[in-house]
Amino acid sequence: MPETKMEVGKSAAEREIVLSRVFDAPRQMVWDAWTDPKQVALWWGPKGFTTTIEEMDVRPGGLWKQVLHGPDGTDYLNESVFLEVVQNERLVYTLTGGRKGGPMVQFEKATTFEEEAGGTRVTMRLIFASAEARDQNVRDYGSIEGAKQAFQRLEDYLAGQFVETTAKA
Amino acid sequence: MSDQITSTFAALADPTRRAILARLALGETSVTEIAAPFEMSMPAISRHLKVLEKAGLISRGREAQWRPCKLKAEPLKQAADWLDEYRRFWEESFDRLDEYLKTLQIKEKKDARNKNGSGKKRR
Numbered sequence: 001m002p003e004t005k006m007e008v009g010k011s012a013a014e015r016e017i018v019l020s021r022v023f024d025a026p027r028q029m030v031w032d033a034w035t036d037p038k039q040v041a042l043w044w045g046p047k048g049f050t051t052t053i054e055e056m057d058v059r060p061g062g063l064w065k066q067v068l069h070g071p072d073g074t075d076y077l078n079e080s081v082f083l084e085v086v087q088n089e090r091l092v093y094t095l096t097g098g099r100k101g102g103p104m105v106q107f108e109k110a111t112t113f114e115e116e117a118g119g120t121r122v123t124m125r126l127i128f129a130s131a132e133a134r135d136q137n138v139r140d141y142g143s144i145e146g147a148k149q150a151f152q153r154l155e156d157y158l159a160g161q162f163v164e165t166t167a168k169a
Numbered sequence: 170m171s172d173q174i175t176s177t178f179a180a181l182a183d184p185t186r187r188a189i190l191a192r193l194a195l196g197e198t199s200v201t202e203i204a205a206p207f208e209m210s211m212p213a214i215s216r217h218l219k220v221l222e223k224a225g226l227i228s229r230g231r232e233a234q235w236r237p238c239k240l241k242a243e244p245l246k247q248a249a250d251w252l253d254e255y256r257r258f259w260e261e262s263f264d265r266l267d268e269y270l271k272t273l274q275i276k277e278k279k280d281a282r283n284k285n286g287s288g289k290k291r292r
Binding site for chain 1: 172173174175178179181182251252255256257258259260261262263264265266267268269270271273274
């Protein structure tokens with residue numbers, strides 16, 4: 001069973017959530033599966049989900065609109081705009097997504113494709129940044145080391161505090 | 170416009186603010202105490218507290234002199250739940266992608282065999 005790794009805020013930028021996994025397939029094939037709408041619809045989403053792609057224009061500034069249909073009949077809307085497209089290597093887009101009629105979550109997502117050990121490593125970085133965070137200057141970096149430890153504590157706290165989160169069947 | 174989860178994560182995107190929240194997880198704290206571990210000016214700390222307050226992650230006492238800050242756990246729980254769900258979403262999507270790539274490669278091998286087997290085509 002391949003491992004999906006997830007890290008929160010441990011990356012260089014200290015403000016990212018990172019997921020990655022290695023696939024046993026050539027990079028070109030993985031890239032195509034990710035960027036060809038016909039193929040995307042075949043695997044996107046958890047078990048039992050289907051995907052309707054309304055538009056997928058894979059180039060900078062291009063739109064990507066799709067609806068995910070959950071097994072219970074719930075629809076989830078995903079609207080994205082591509083920011084960066086580097087053939088076989090890198091896909092960056094802003095994403096607004098959520099349950100139809102519910103609150104929408106917005107973030108930027110950078111997906112990279114790297115050749116690794118005969119396969120392809122796909123790494124997804126989620127970046128949530130307020131305008132204020134983007135404009136912030138480097139003055140604050142003196143505290144990063146301490147903050148890292150503190151964030152670890154926060155994670156531990158969250159893990160302890162919210163351990164009762166039950167998996168929705 | 171943007172919802173609670175987005176603003177929670179945007180507020181969490183800054184290491185200083187995460188450190189402040191971690192401090193508040195230990196209990197209600199005065200601004201002076203919050204500022205102590207940081208090599209940062211009071212106004213800078215105040216700005217961070219404003220962001221946290223605006224995102225609904227902390228509440229502040231009313232006494233003008235000593236406005237103690239308190240962690241509000243609900244939005245953090247929501248964000249943690251969302252993260253859980255997101256991870257599950259991708260675990261399963263990755264599983265499906267894995268399966269799909271496997272079938273593609275089997276198909277490719279078959280096609281290659283059929284090509285080599287009979288009726289050689291010149292390219």
